[in-house]
Each structure stands twice: as structure tokens, then as C-alpha cells.
Amino acid sequence: MKLGLLSASAAILLALAAPAAAETIYVTNEKGNSVSVVDGQSLAVTKTIPVGKRPRGVMLSPDGKWLYVCVSDDHAVQVIDVDKQQVVRKLPSGDDPEQFALSPDGNTLYVANEDDNLVTIVDVPKAMVLGTVKVGVEPEGMAISPDGKTVVVTSETTSMVHFIDTATRKIAGNVLVDNRPRAATFTADGKQVWATAEIGSSVSVIDVATHKVIRRITFEIAGVRRDQIQPVGVRTSRDGKLAFVALGPANRVAVIDAQTFEVKTYLLVGQRVWQLAFNAGETRLYTTNGVSNDISVIDVPALKVIKSVTVGQAPWGVAVRP
Amino acid sequence: MPDAAQQWLHTGGTQGNRQRPWLWPRRAVLTVLLAAAWAIGGSRAIAQQADQPATVEIAYLTQVVERAPPLSLLDTIPADEGLLGARLGIDDNNTTGSFTQQKFVLSETVVPQGEDVAAAFRKLAAAGHKVFVADLPRAALLAIADLPEAKGAVIFNVQARDDALRGAECRPNVLHVIPNRAMLTDALAQYLAWKQWRRWYLIAGTNETDKLYAEAIKRSAQKFGIKIVEERSYDGGSTARRTDTGHALIQKQMPVLTQGADYDVLVVADESDLFGEYLPYRSFRPRPVAGTQGMVPTAWHRTHEQWGGTQLQNRFEKLGKRPMTERDYAGWLAVRSVGEAATRTMKTDAASLDGFIRGGDFGVAGFKGQKLSFRAWDGQLRQPILLAAARTLVSVSPQEGFLHQRSELDTLGFDQPESKCRLKR
Numbered sequence: 013m014k015l016g017l018l019s020a021s022a023a024i025l026l027a028l029a030a031p032a033a034a035e036t037i038y039v040t041n042e043k044g045n046s047v048s049v050v051d052g053q054s055l056a057v058t059k060t061i062p063v064g065k066r067p068r069g070v071m072l073s074p075d076g077k078w079l080y081v082c083v084s085d086d087h088a089v090q091v092i093d094v095d096k097q098q099v100v101r102k103l104p105s106g107d108d109p110e111q112f113a114l115s116p117d118g119n120t121l122y123v124a125n126e127d128d129n130l131v132t133i134v135d136v137p138k139a140m141v142l143g144t145v146k147v148g149v150e151p152e153g154m155a156i157s158p159d160g161k162t163v164v165v166t167s168e169t170t171s172m173v174h175f176i177d178t179a180t181r182k183i184a185g186n187v188l189v190d191n192r193p194r195a196a197t198f199t200a201d202g203k204q205v206w207a208t209a210e211i212g213s214s215v216s217v218i219d220v221a222t223h224k225v226i227r228r229i230t231f232e233i234a235g236v237r238r239d240q241i242q243p244v245g246v247r248t249s250r251d252g253k254l255a256f257v258a259l260g261p262a263n264r265v266a267v268i269d270a271q272t273f274e275v276k277t278y279l280l281v282g283q284r285v286w287q288l289a290f291n292a293g294e295t296r297l298y299t300t301n302g303v304s305n306d307i308s309v310i311d312v313p314a315l316k317v318i319k320s321v322t323v324g325q326a327p328w329g330v331a332v333r334p
Numbered sequence: 335m336p337d338a339a340q341q342w343l344h345t346g347g348t349q350g351n352r353q354r355p356w357l358w359p360r361r362a363v364l365t366v367l368l369a370a371a372w373a374i375g376g377s378r379a380i381a382q383q384a385d386q387p388a389t390v391e392i393a394y395l396t397q398v399v400e401r402a403p404p405l406s407l408l409d410t411i412p413a414d415e416g417l418l419g420a421r422l423g424i425d426d427n428n429t430t431g432s433f434t435q436q437k438f439v440l441s442e443t444v445v446p447q448g449e450d451v452a453a454a455f456r457k458l459a460a461a462g463h464k465v466f467v468a469d470l471p472r473a474a475l476l477a478i479a480d481l482p483e484a485k486g487a488v489i490f491n492v493q494a495r496d497d498a499l500r501g502a503e504c505r506p507n508v509l510h511v512i513p514n515r516a517m518l519t520d521a522l523a524q525y526l527a528w529k530q531w532r533r534w535y536l537i538a539g540t541n542e543t544d545k546l547y548a549e550a551i552k553r554s555a556q557k558f559g560i561k562i563v564e565e566r567s568y569d570g571g572s573t574a575r576r577t578d579t580g581h582a583l584i585q586k587q588m589p590v591l592t593q594g595a596d597y598d599v600l601v602v603a604d605e606s607d608l609f610g611e612y613l614p615y616r617s618f619r620p621r622p623v624a625g626t627q628g629m630v631p632t633a634w635h636r637t638h639e640q641w642g643g644t645q646l647q648n649r650f651e652k653l654g655k656r657p658m659t660e661r662d663y664a665g666w667l668a669v670r671s672v673g674e675a676a677t678r679t680m681k682t683d684a685a686s687l688d689g690f691i692r693g694g695d696f697g698v699a700g701f702k703g704q705k706l707s708f709r710a711w712d713g714q715l716r717q718p719i720l721l722a723a724a725r726t727l728v729s730v731s732p733q734e735g736f737l738h739q740r741s742e743l744d745t746l747g748f749d750q751p752e753s754k755c756r757l758k759r
Contacts, residue, residue: 188678
């Protein structure tokens with residue numbers, strides 16, 4: 013009770029001091045076998061949670077209580093109790109889970125099994141595998157539509173975005189994109205899927221209704237070799253105005269006008285920028301930089317990089333709790 | 335059926351085949367296996383369409399060559415080197431093919447030592463084959479490429495590194511997946527130039543391939559402003575060195591061999607693997623060793639994990655229970671190139687695939703961080719070259735700063751202006 017009061021008053025104090033960013037950022041460190049916890053206010057690492065081997069994909073439950081981490085070399089998804097800041101349970105995932113998507117109700121997990129060309133469907137409360145779907149070679153990027161009816165997965169060597177109907181658990185369509193698609197995201201209205209192609213050096217915007225690529229976006233950066241522009245993580249803003257694309261070894265995040273598909277600017281971040289995550293208000297975007305072992309903090313309204321924070325070894329994925 | 339495939343795997347590529355001429359040409363058992371696998375899985379996406387999948391047949395042609403045991407006890411010579419890479423490529427292609435209604439079939443032919451490769455090729459051509467993966471040395475490759483039956487065929491070279499095959503001896507129906515020697519030595523020279531290690535002491539073996547490698551080294555040295563301060567030739571000696579006390583002789587001989595003008599790097603051209611492994615730690619001066627031994631330029635290496643390379647390594651080891659070699663990688667990449675062309679064009683005939691592969695829109699992903707494509711002027715695959723030490727990857731060429739107006743990859747090997755190849759198609 014006393015503790016509750018204390019933390020409540022601490023929360024009020026914090027809220028007063030920093031109304032803008034009282035959030036917490038969770039970063040998986042692929043080679044550090046840990047999750048770094050970064051305080052959004054002080055932008056300091058407050059805790060490093062040890063996890064299993066080769067943690068990559070990371071995501072929060074809709075209620076913000078659980079953090080799911082793909083521990084690829086342990087062939088499982090670990091569940092971290094966010095309040096306790098420790099791993100409390102393990103979910104089956106199939107072999108070598110890399111990325112995943114969570115149903116809007118938080119009960120079903122769709123996991124890409126990179127080595128087995130499968131997507132494994134997991135019942136979260138029961139910790140049970142519900143089924144698998146055969147997809148292309150090296151499935152990686154995953155996303156789920158806002159209505160939870162469609163899951164997309166990118167297969168890197170097959171160069172396709174597969175659309176899976178979550179009701180039938182069958183493939184509803186396959187869209188060929190450029191070489192090595194790495195990540196995908198639905199727009200907030202559910203009408204488009206944006207998929208990045210690392211080796212093809214492009215982003216394909218796919219119309220969900222027709223399964224057709226309606227736009228292919230490419231990048232040119234003065235002074236950067238073309239082969240270093242390798243798009244990976246992608247996020248679109250809720251208002252449908254902006255898209256952000258991590259460009260890997262180009263060390264930049266491209267800012268795209270999501271209406272005209274034109275690149276507005278490039279923001280210089282850390283080395284080999286990999287994945288991206290907005291905070292709840294979309295006032296900030298956090299990037300993981302795998303070679304410089306840090307995250308960059310982007311002020312979204314200003315389109316400026318305001319800080320970099322050193323985390324663990326080879327930061328891979330990022331999730332933000334309000 | 336799986337038993338038969340297993341059996342092939344164990345007997346293939348060894349002299350055991352000499353006693354089993356019935357084993358070749360061997361229409362792949364794999365064909366049936368893959369067809370079965372295809373029928374069971376992978377067809378969900380197209381379940382609503384009842385059409386037969388279009389088939390691409392690829393003929394893998396190799397010949398058994400007895401090789402001397404490697405110098406290092408750690409090395410083994412896999413009997414199915416190259417072939418396993420091609421099989422993995424077929425698996426990958428068929429996974430993609432299950433979504434595009436395309437099927438890929440590998441037909442495997444292992445010609446026993448001393449027998450006629452051209453005859454085997456004719457037989458395959460007569461059976462309708464047009465797409466070939468040739469895991470053959472220079473002479474055999476030229477012999478098949480020049481056959482009247484090879485007109486209109488597309489032959490992927492995954493073994494012969496000869497610079498001449500990309501120059502005066504180039505052929506319009508051959509695409510080279512394996513890097514040629516000049517590409518490898520240019521990759522090495524760029525890195526050593528970046529290190530400012532510009533004085534080389536060159537030791538070359540006396541076999542023909544050693545001499546060719548040494549020539550490539552000298553060409554690269556000239557190209558990148560490197561000085562060869564001394565050049566020695568060595569036949570590798572004749573002592574049985576692995577026997578007890580063999581090391582005593584080696585540690586006395588190697589300093590003598592490497593004593594002369596001072597240098598930054600000891601560069602070795604010993605493709606025959608007769609003495610190169612004995613240079614590190616035993617040379618007259620405390621200098622690093624690079625070339626065919628020491629730090630080696632290569633298209634693939636078991637230390638490579640960047641750009642998703644781990645995934646290919648894992649996939650291969652799952653299939654082959656051994657690490658992927660450079661020739662396996664070339665075999666995989668040849669088959670993947672065919673698959674990529676079939677996926678992009680949605681065609682399966684050799685002429686369409688060949689046309690697309692040689693065209694400007696082709697690019698295949700090979701776990702090297704960028705698209706790989708074939709040079710129009712000599713049919714060589716342009717690709718980054720790894721520089722690998724025994725236990726770690728040291729670097730990847732082209733190095734930063736070696737610029738090119740079209741592709742930095744064309745700073746490795748023969749660029750268009752210097753090409754001696756005149757393709758008549």
C-alpha cells in the first residue's frame with residue numbers, strides 16, 4: 013500500500029517533470045543476449061535484462077504488461093513481465109524465430125521461422141502452437157492488419173510478400189517485390205502494405221485490396237554508395253502523412269511523404285540502422301543502430317535527431333511502452 | 335527412393351564411380367523426391383488453380399578427379415562439392431516455385447575419371463537439356479561449350495577460374511559464376527594497398543595452376559601500384575612432412591625459402607596445396623601470409639556471417655552436414671540465378687532465361703550485401719570477394735575508395751576496356 017502510494021506520487025512527479033515523454037524504450041541486443049531498458053525522459057539505460065540467445069524481434073502486449081522477445085538461437089519467444097523486468101515465461105515459436113506479429117486482442121502470435129520457411133501461429137495464453145503456414149525461403153518481416161484479418165510476411169530469398177488470411181490460415185496472395193524483402197508494415201487505414209527490399213534497395217507500396225504494387229520508392233543520397241542503401245525497418249504514421257525507412261549501412265533514415273511517395277529528407281543516425289519504433293504519441297521515433305551499438309532518438313515534428321543512447325551489443329529491435 | 339539418393343551421395347564424386355558406370359548419366363532421384371514434396375506442400379497458395387507447373391530442367395555435369403590429400407589435417411575433400419550447393423539452390427527455387435507454379439529439377443551427371451565429358455554432354459543435349467551447370471576444369475568446359483549441340487545452351491561455369499576463359503577463350507554460351515583468378519587477386523591487392531602493405535615477396539608453386547595464380551598476382555600488383563620485391567618458385571619439396579619429426583625439416587626449410595629482400599607481406603601462389611600452409615610462423619621475417627593460403631580471397635568462406643550469410647550457412651549445413659565451400663556456393667548461385675530469372679520473367683525456356691540473366695534488369699541476392707549480376711562483355715558474375723583468415727572474416731573487397739563509374743564491383747577482375755573477350759552471339 014505504502015509502496016503503491018510512493019510509486020503513485022513518483023509517477024505524478026515524473027508526469028509533471030516530463031509530460032512529453034514518460035515512456036520506456038526496450039531494445040533487444042542481438043549479440044549481447046539482453047534487453048536494454050531506456051527511460052524516455054532521461055534517455056539513460058536504467059536496466060539490462062538478461063534474455064536467451066540472439067534476441068531479435070521485440071513487441072509489447074496491447075495492455076503494455078508483457079514484452080515478447082524472439083530468442084532466435086533458443087528457438088522460443090520469451091515473455092518479460094514489464095513491471096518485474098524479468099523473463100517470466102516462454103512461448104513455443106518453431107525454429108529460429110526472427111520477427112512476429114501479434115493479433116490486436118493480444119492472444120495470437122504469428123512468428124516467422126527463418127530456417128524452416130514457415131510461419132508458426134501461437135496461442136499466447138495457452139502457450140500452444142495452433143498451426144503453421146508454408147511460406148517462401150527465409151521468412152522475416154511480419155505485420156498484421158489493424159483489423160487482425162490479414163498477416164503479411166516477407167520471404168527474403170523468394171522476394172515475396174505473402175498475405176495470410178488469419179481466419180483460414182491460408183495464403184491469400186503472393187506479391188513479388190525487389191530482392192531480399194526485410195520488413196513490412198500496414199498503414200493505419202489498413203489499405204496499404206509498405207515492404208522494404210534490402211538488396212533491391214527499394215520500398216514497395218502494395219495495395220491490399222488488389223495485391224498489386226502501386227509504387228516503388230528508391231533512394232539517392234549524395235556521397236553514399238548505392239549498394240550501401242539497404243532499406244530494412246519501416247514505419248508509417250497514424251495520420252497517413254509520413255513514412256520512415258531505415259537504410260542500414262547508409263546510416264540514415266529516409267523520411268517519405270506517404271501521400272506523394274516522395275522522399276522529403278534523410279536523417280543521419282547511428283551505424284547500420286535496422287529497426288524503428290514510434291512512441292505512443294508519434295512525437296518520437298527510435299532507431300536501433302547495430303554497428304555503433306546505440307539507438308538514435310528522432311524528434312518527429314522537427315524531423316531532427318536529438319540524441320543517441322548507447323545500449324548493448326548489436327541492438328536489433330525496439331519497442332516503446334507509453 | 336531416399337535410400338537411393340543417400341547411396342548416390344556416398345558414392346558420387348569418388349573413384350567408386352569407376353566401378354559403377356551405370357550410375358551415370360543419372361537422372362536425379364531428386365526429381366521424384368522434389369516432385370513429391372511439391373505435391374504435398376507448398377501448393378496451398380495456388381490450390382485454386384489446377385494448371386500443371388512449368389518446369390525448368392537444369393543439368394549438373396561434373397567429372398571425378400582424384401585429388402591429392404590436403405596439406406592440413408583439418409581439411410577434407412567432400413565428394414559432393416559443388417553438387418550439394420546446386421541441390422540447395424533447387425530446394426530454394428522450388429519453395430519460391432510453389433508460389434509461381436514453377437518447378438525446378440536437377441539432373442545430375444558425374445562422369446568417371448578418364449571418360450569423355452563431351453559424350454555425356456551430347457547425351458544430355460539429346461535428351462533436351464539446355465541449361466547446364468558445369469563443374470569442370472578449363473579444357474573440359476571448352477570442349478563442351480564448342481560442341482555443335484551446345485549452340486543455344488546456357489552453361490554456368492562453377493569451377494574453372496582461368497582468366498583466359500574470360501578473355502581470348504571466352505564463349506557466348508558460358509556464364510562464369512566462380513570468380514576468376516584476376517578477381518581474387520585484385521580483391522587481395524585492394525585490401526593490402528589499403529593497409530599500405532605495398533611490398534610483396536611472391537612465392538609460387540611449379541604446377542600450371544600455381545603459375546597462373548602467380549601471373550594474376552603480378553597483374554594485380556601492377557594495377558594497384560604494388561611492388562613485388564622478390565619472386566621465388568618452389569616445388570614443395572618431397573619429404574613426408576606429416577610423419578614424426580617432419581616439422582623439424584619444415585621449420586628449417588621455410589626461412590631459407592623466404593630469406594631475401596625485405597617485404598611487408600609474403601604472397602603465396604600454391605593452388606596445389608603443397609607448401610603454402612607451412613609459411614605462416616616459419617618465414618624468415620615475421621610477416622603475414624596471404625594468397626592461396628594464409629588470408630585468402632574467396633567467393634565464400636565458413637567464417638562469413640554478414641548480410642544474412644548465417645542463414646545460408648545454416649541451410650547448407652542442415653542439408654550437407656558439412657560447411658559450404660566456394661564451389662558449393664557457386665553451384666547454389668548458378669541454380670539461384672536460373673530461379674531468379676524464372677521468377678521475374680515467369681518463363682521457363684532457356685532462351686528467355688539466358689536473355690534476362692544477361693540483361694540490365696537481372697540481379698540475384700547472394701548474401702553479399704548487394705545485387706550480383708553478370709558482366710555483358712565476358713559473362714563473368716560480378717560479386718564482392720571475401721578476404722578470410724582461418725577463423726575470422728578479415729574484410730570484403732572492393733575496398734572503400736576504389737571507385738568505378740558503373741559499379742565498384744568492376745574494379746575486381748577484367749573491366750570492359752581491358753577485356754580481351756569478343757563475344758559473337
